[in-house]
Amino acid sequence: MKKFFKHPWIIISIILIATGFFTIQLPKLKINNEVKIFLPKNHQSRIANDKMEEVYGSAEVMAVALHVKSGNIFQLNIINTIKNLEDRIEKLDNVEKVDGLTSTDYIDGTADGMKVASIVKELPKTEADLNVIKGKLLDWKLYRGNLYSKDLKSTQILVKLKKGIKIEEQEKIYFEIKDILKDNSSSNIEYYVAGTPVITVLMGKYMKSDMKHLIPFVLIIVLLSLYLSFKNLGGVLLPSITVLVSTIWTLGLMAMLNINLTLVSTVIPVLLIAVGSAYGIHIISHYYDEIKSMGKCGITEEEHRELIFETLHKVGKPVLLAGLTTIAGFGSLATSSIIPIKNFGIFTAIGVTSALIVALTLIPALLLLRHKNLKCSEEEDDDGLISRMLIGFYHYFGKKAIRILTLTAIIVIVSIVGMSKVVIDSPLIDMFKSTTEIKVSDKFDNNNFNGTTVLNVLIDGPKDKKGKYIKGSMVNPEILKGMDNLKIYLKENYKDVGEVTSFADFIKRMNKVMNYPQEDTADSMATDSGIVDDSSSFADDSFGDSTDDSSFSDDSFATEDTTKPEIVTETAKVTPKKSIDKTDMVALMNNAILSANKTDLTAEELIEIINRELNYKGEAYNEVPYDISKYPATTRAELKNLISQYLLLYSGNLNDFIDDQLEPSRSRMMIQIRTGSNIVTEKIEKAVYKYAKEYFPKGYTVSVAGSADMGLAVNKLIISSQIMSIISSLIIVFIIVAFSYKSLVAGIYGTIPLGIALLINFGLMGFLGIKLDIGTAMVASIAIGIGVDYTIHFLSTYNYERKRSDDLEEVTKKTLLTSGKAIIFNAVSVALGFAVLLFSNFMPLVNLGLLISITMVTSSAASMTVLPALLNIFKPKFISK
Structure with missing residues (x-):
């Protein structure tokens, strides 16, 4: 060790050069929050989206x-x-x-x-x-x-x-x-x-705003907490230099490797500034403790040099161990299938590694350059505020282990109840605060229009023996009728479905206009020319004089006209104009009500039924040509030819809905949803698949695609990623602690405070209504990665003191007065650092900041209460070796 630090200027120069190199890379950083980048390239939803865009644009x-x-x-x-x-x-x-x-x-x-x-x-x-x-x-x-x-x-x-x-x-x-x-x-x-x-776009805009304001804010918070902890310049600057260097290295490496910044990676600078200071804090805290332990107010340069090496010898192992477990905690996120979370895990692990290396090399190197004699404070602060608080803390909890364990058991049970209430949902729009421009616009659109969330249903027709799509299969009345019925089913059964638009809607419209009665066609031409013909209106004096029925004939229009229209290619079907008397009109309205499938008809619905009865402007044919008794056809194959003729006449563009204007073999339905909730999207997707399986003709396959489906896919991955990252990080922490103390029991003790903190975290999420989303999905791994530091430092000091004494009360008290102070400094610094995220523009980051801050309190408290209680009651052998 002494040889390594023989030339501290070399260490400082190497770190400065590396920092300068990565600083140059920073302008290359780019922001990208497209939903598809959250998924692996080989994910089914991403492949489906690419396939859809290839066909339909x-x-x-x-x-x-x-x-x-x-x-x-x-x-x-x-x-x-x-x-x-x-x-x-x-x-x-x-x-x-x-x-x-x-x-x-x-x-x-x-x-x-x-x-x-x-x-x-x-x-x-x-x-x-x-x-x-x-x-x-x-x-x-x-x-x-x-x-x-x-x-x-x-x-x-x-x-x-x-x-x-x-x-x-x-x-x-x-x-x-x-x-x-x-x-x-x-x-x-x-x-x-x-x-x-x-x-x-706006996620990128607000991300820039977050980084512009939150990074300086968190730096000020950390500096302030360091000053309040150490009350001297060295205690403030040295840990700060560590975090700045590690942050620059990490972001510079991301820029160099062309890794885009996403909403998730916005947290990296804040996290590294808040967390990276921990290693420096522990080194500086023990450094000042060593100075005070010398019992004199002035030390020589040689004594100072030896003091530094003694500090490194004493805290080097726990700092290294804490760093490795933190790296493991963050690194566990690399197992996530959600790409931004995976990158977050990788680069936060790299950032923590950088902070650990800089803390163990740059801080000692800078301390060694302090050639002047150091003077200790003349104030007696051994019994200062922090020490008195820790002693009081010990007397209240440390001597009453049963009280601690009973209270902990109650908290765990309540947390499990809260955890059962956690909702898993991560709509992109819910990432914004309710007052932001996009949230206001989205709410307006969903309230006034059919919805901003679109779920695309892709329908592929049958294939021939060579595996090629059979041309014209989408003009089959069976599939068109199935699509139209699916639309009706979704709108009737899912209140969040605003509209369902498909190729069938256009066929229905074509069928309607090709069957306009002659007088309606004339009216349409007149209206299109800007001429309004009032003669076709019911608003004449027909109902003004009950004795004058001269304008009506005895023919009743309540009876359906069974005349079949001819297949038309150039001229519209001509239907003779009929008249009805007042009695017939009343009968028509009553029949309309009788034919309806509900009694509370609106005026609009009543008019629609009457229009169908009268075939007003072809309304009786506002349907997919399906009923062969109504058309001049003996089979539906002939109706298929009718539909094909419609497409020949149609001069518009249907590229958004079919793959070919004349002989389509694939089609797309667009379901507009008035909410971004993935829970709602999943219900609708399941309904689509179930309905298509039961009612669509054989040979036609159905799939879903688009941003709504990819958002749902991300939501599903959150669950598996959360479980995998928690399990893997706890296992790695267990292995590292167990290996360090050469005891499996030690590994169990190392994970107990973390388990308690995690249960409290998820319990709070349930009770506070905080959803498990793209932001809060990272809480567990971050909490494990950071919170384990407190356990490791407490175990290390307790082990050191336990070897020197069998007086458990004295051992616990000394551990609290040494490591306890560093744990408090560290927890306060990290908690306040993450609390800065409460001012983020994004709700997932606000919730992340809140939960991590609380978890720092609970994990540090568990390390200083539950852990010593268990150690003092069960007296495991590993702790006294």
């Missing part, structure tokens, strides 16, 4: 919502604003497509068959023009909750990003959209921007 969509404070969206200036926004956003780089009120395709029936055009061809100039737009929007339910809210005061623009764009490009689009919205600001308009890409 990017699934990344930003939702730009516009809310009108006064009036509704059907105002001339509002429509003009929407049109301006859509045009400008569509021109942005890396924007693939924009769907909004003025640009989305509208499928309509004409005298020639079918027409597809934008809802707004020309900007409206009159109220009549606005009514035409409103009529189109209300005519197709597909638009509801996507293009307009129920109260008609909000609309949204869906901005689809190009596939595979980098996070930097997503950031650029987001901030450009914000600038466009600023240019179109109005006192009557509020804007909200939401969606998974926005979450990703």
Whole structure:
């Protein structure tokens, strides 16, 4: 040892050079929080997402919502604003497509068959023009909750990003959209921007804010706690230098290896500053204790040199042992399948290793350069505040081991009850505080539209003997009917499902417009031209004079017209116009109620049933062509041909839903969910698989994909990762302690305080309603990695004192007065350091900071109460060897 420190300047120079090298690497650090990077590349959910994007393009969509404070969206200036926004956003780089009120395709029936055009061809100039737009929007339910809210005061623009764009490009689009919205600001308009890409971008923004403010904050806290602990400059600076150097080395290495910073790795600098000081604290604490133990107020340089080596000899082993167990605790996270947590485990272990190396080399080297005679404090502080507190602590607990163990047993039982209440859920949106911009926007979207969380259902048709998809299998009425029924089932049984959109919705619309009655086709053409024909309205004087029935015939429209429509390719089906009298109208309404599957019909639902009865604007054919008795077909194969003809006529783009415009063999359904909860997503996924297995035709396979599915996959991995990291870290701690003392019993004693602290941690999570998420999943391993230090230092000092005396009371008291002080200094420093995370922008990190701070208190307290109680009662042989 003495030879190693013969030239301290060499040690200092090497560390300075290494620090300079890693400092140069720091600007290369990049931030990335895309949900897919949380999963291994070979994970099923990530593969499914890649497959989906390969077929259907990017699934990344930003939702730009516009809310009108006064009036509704059907105002001339509002429509003009929407049109301006859509045009400008569509021109942005890396924007693939924009769907909004003025640009989305509208499928309509004409005298020639079918027409597809934008809802707004020309900007409206009159109220009549606005009514035409409103009529189109209300005519197709597909638009509801996507293009307009129920109260008609909000609309949204869906901005689809190009596939595979980098996070930097997503950031650029987001901030450009914000600038466009600023240019179109109005006192009557509020804007909200939401969606998974926005979450990703803003996570990066808030991460930068966290690192900018929290790192200096935690450094100040640690410096302050060090000053209050040692009350001298050396006790403050030396541990601080250790943590700064180890933090720079760790982040510099991440930058050099192109490891991205994620929400999880934001904690690394805070953790290393809070934890890395521990090794320096123990060395400095024992260093000053050695000076005081010399019993004089001045020592020579040679005496000082020997004192340093004596300190290293005394605390070197426990510091090294504590470091190794901490490395093991953090390193256990490397077993996680969640990539950011895995990287967190690897690099925190590297950071702790760096802190350990620097503490055991740089601190002694700097101390050795202090050539001036040292003077001890003239104040008598052996009986200072900390010492008096420890003596009082001992008298209250140390002499009453049974009291300690009884209280501990009660705490453990209560904690187990709390642990049973822990909920496992990690929605990305819940990482933000309720007041943040993205959380407010997401809440607005979920309350007013169909939902910002999208679960994609991929349906693949049958394959031939060569393993190739059979072309045109997705125009089979059986699968289309199955898709439509699945939509109905999900919306009826899961309240969080806002909408389910699929290829079947477009086929239903095509079938409807191709079966418009002739007068409705004429009305549609007139309306599309801006001409409103009131003659087709029921709002005439029919009900004004009960004696005048001249406008009605004796024909009843309550009887279904069984005439089958011809298969049309160029012209719409023509249905003779009929009239009904008042009695027939009442009968029609009553029949509508009788035919419904519930009694509490809304006015809208009643009108829909009547429209079907009257086949108003083809409403009787707003369905997947399936019933061969209703169409000129003898088999469903013939209906399949009808659907194929619809696709030939359709001039719009269906690339978001099918793999081929004319002969699709694969299709995608999009389920919009009004919550980001993974628990809800899992229930819906199970329902999809179960329904498809029971009701979809044979040969068709179903899978799920997208950000919602990947979020659920991460949520599931949290459980397995948590269990694996706890078990592996406890086993490693057990082995290290057992090997150090050459006793399996010692390993058990080493893990008992940690086990108690972990139970309390999970118990608190249950009682406080703190979810087990991506942040709190790391608490256990961090707690084990740090908390074991207290146990090791107490065992080491207790073992040292036990060899010198059989008086257990004296042994316990001396251990508390030496290691006890260092444990308190360390626990306070780490707890306050992690408490800084309470000011983070992210709720998982706020909860992480709270739980780690509490765990530092519980693990240190258990080390100084439960551990000595067990040692004094059972007197294990290993402790006195």
